[in-house]
Amino acid sequence: MSTVDEVGIGMVGTAFMGAAHSQAWRTVGRVFDLPVRPRMVAVCGRDEARTAAAADRLGWSSYETDWRALIARDDVQLVDVCTPGDSHAEIAIAALRAGKHVLCEKPLANTVAEAEAMAAAAREAGTVAMTGFTYRRVPALALMAEMVAAGRIGDVRHVRAAYLQDWLVDPASPLTWRLQAEHAGSGALGDLGAHIVDATRYLTGLEFTAVSALTETFVTERPTGDGGTGAVTVDDTALFLARLSGGAVGTFEATRYATGRKNGLRIELNGTRGTLAFDLERLNELEFHDGTRPQAEAGFTRILVTEPIHPYLSAWWPPGHLLGYEHAFTHQARDLLTAIAAGADDSAARPAHASFDDGLAVQRVLDAVASSAADGTWTTL
Structure with a gap:
């Protein structure tokens, strides 16, 4: 166990x-009994006035306007990367080579080559490197993973996953970095x-072996801040079928054009013994059908995931008091922080999932989906 008492x-x-991660760093030491304490040393942004204001608002002790200066600081041991995807690889690799721990937002990179380089740098550095697939930490999803691993639904046969938003339905919505391939990938x-790709891997333990996909861009030009328009160079929606290891199959949908859906992530797993389903808009709940029960008692059970015995919840409120x-x-x-305290090579460091290797695995699936959509055939991973 590490003797370091502060990170x-x-x-x-x-x-x-950045705001979401700052909330976490401010809160975590006040909720959980931690093996090491976090200290919010510095935040970095390109615009000095905005970054100074963000540091004050979000609770950081100081700020930098050059991420290289941030990495070089002796009082920074963990670099948290919350930037657009086109800068993930450069920042994360530099931090790892400087001996820092790294948390990098998803997707890990914009290309498989970048993700491969990041995963290799993480393995070489020997520090803790985590991809920010935060939904793994929703207690209901963590419980779902435990129930699947315990065999409660038997062998997984079907995965049905959709992530639906509507923030681009209006064609007058402005062009942002998320709509430009050079920034967002x-x-x-x-x-x-x-x-939903990562959630599938996390919940089932299965790997994607082949995909058949289509993508579509519904609005190809959007207004820019200077009164003109700019080209949208990414997909608005992606739909694909998948084959998974072990013989399971899946259907997947991701769109920002589902009118009325604000942040609707739903995933259902059908197995040989039962079914589990999760809906992010009801994130304290699971639906569970136990197929082994007598037919006269068959049906879905609503599990309210707020008990102290459920993942993460012993630190929070009495049962029935919901989390967000x-x-x-x-x-x-x-x-x-638990993984950092345990040491990157310690078996107790399992909490570091999703690793950069997990992020790379997801990136390979995304690349296969894009390739399949481009050529109209099944793509094998």
């Missing part, structure tokens, strides 16, 4: 994910599809 955090990025596929979206980030911070 200095340096975060790159001050927008949506892909559109709904990487932004939303990465989550932000709590998963706090759980992620706890697991990362």
Whole structure:
């Protein structure tokens, strides 16, 4: 076990994910009994005025305007990367080579080659490197994974997963970095599809072996801030079939054009002995059908995942008092700090999942989906 009692955090990025991660770093030591304490050393952004304001608002002790300066600081041991995908590889690899631990938002990179380089750097560094697939830390999904591993639904036969949003339905919505391939890599596929691909791997323990996909861009030009328009160079929606190891099959949908759906992630697993289903808009609940029960008693049971015996919940409120979206980030911070304290090579470091190798595995699936959509054939992984 490490003798380090404090980990200095340096975060790159001050927008949506930066705010969510900051909330977690502020909260985690006040909720969980941690083996090491986090210290919010510095946040980094390109615009000095905005970064200074973010540091004050989000609770950081200082700020930098160059991520290289952040990495070089002796008081920073963990670099938290919350930037667009086109900078993930450069920042994360530099941090790993400097001997830092790294938390990098999903998807891990914009290309398989970048993800391979990041995973290789993580293995060589020997520090803890985590991909931020935060939904793994939703207690209901963590319980779902435990139930699958315990054989409660038997062998998985079908996976049905969809992640539906509607924030691009209006064609007048402005062009942002998320709609430009040079920054985001892909559109709904990487932004939303990465989550359901990772959730499938996490929940089932199965790997994707082949995919057949289509993608579509419904609005190809959007307004820019200067009064003109710019090209949308990523997908608006991605749909694909998948074959999984062990003979299971799956259907997957990711879109930012599902009118009325704000953040609708749903995943259902059908097995030989039962079914489990999760809906992010009811994130404290699981649906469970136990196929071994007598026919007269058959049906779905609603499990309210708020008991102290459920994953992560012993630190929170009495049963029935619900948790929200932000709590998963706090759980992620706890697991990362626990892994750092245990040591990157220690078997107790399992909380570091999803590793950079997990992030690479997801990136390979995303690449196969894009390839299949481009040539209209099944793509084998």
